[in-house]
Amino acid sequence: MAVTPGERLAAAEEFMPGDGTYEDNGDVYASVVGEPQYDSEEYSVRVNSPIKQPRLNVVNSIVYGRVMQTYDNYAIVQLYPYSTKRFRLTPPSSFAMLRVSNIRRGYVKSVRDELGVGDWVRAKISDIKAKFYVNLSLEGPKLGVIKAYCPRCRTPLVRRGRDLYCPHCKLHVRRKIAEDYGNPQLPR
Numbered sequence: 062m063a064v065t066p067g068e069r070l071a072a073a074e075e076f077m078p079g080d081g082t083y084e085d086n087g088d089v090y091a092s093v094v095g096e097p098q099y100d101s102e103e104y105s106v107r108v109n110s111p112i113k114q115p116r117l118n119v120v121n122s123i124v125y126g127r128v129m130q131t132y133d134n135y136a137i138v139q140l141y142p143y144s145t146k147r148f149r150l151t152p153p154s155s156f157a158m159l160r161v162s163n164i165r166r167g168y169v170k171s172v173r174d175e176l177g178v179g180d181w182v183r184a185k186i187s188d189i190k191a192k193f194y195v196n197l198s199l200e201g202p203k204l205g206v207i208k209a210y211c212p213r214c215r216t217p218l219v220r221r222g223r224d225l226y227c228p229h230c231k232l233h234v235r236r237k238i239a240e241d242y243g244n245p246q247l248p249r
Contacts, residue, residue, distance in 0.1 A: 081108030084155035157195035181208040207245040
């Protein structure tokens with residue numbers, strides 16, 4: 062039985078997403094056309110596609126994600142697959158870790174000083190350990206927050222110099238922002 066992209070395969074509680082799949086809102090979906098293959102020993106599901114899809118899930122690939130949780134030493138980022146005319150990106154895992162040492166060159170006291178929950182980021186895969194353990198980096202002017210929301214009222218933040226500003230509640234916040242914040246240059 063062949064599946065198509067976007068077709069639900071399983072609950073994320075039952076199976077981890079593998080090649081040709083992604084996780085969204087607690088469910089695993091197909092990201093390519095092909096035959097689903099369930100591995101009950103590793104509790105993973107993958108889609109074997111007869112069409113070879115070029116994938117850029119290697120070190121130094123640019124990925125997009127949303128900050129789900131922040132701690133002093135690291136943040137958890139949910140990665141999203143996307144497709145362009147030139148390539149398809151399927152992250153090797155749904156979630157990645159961004160360590161405080163990989164946010165920018167120089168000293169960063171806490172991840173919470175640079176990122177907020179709900180921020181959309183453009184990052185680079187700095188390391189992949191084992192099968193699903195992905196580390197990210199925000200070092201560089203093109204990497205960082207591309208869209209952020211006010212922590213008080215959830216209004217989209219506007220760039221003012223090196224800081225972000227909420228036009229609704231007048232709050233100023235600091236983020237590690239990408240040079241194209243607010244109008245990101247997304248891949249085509």
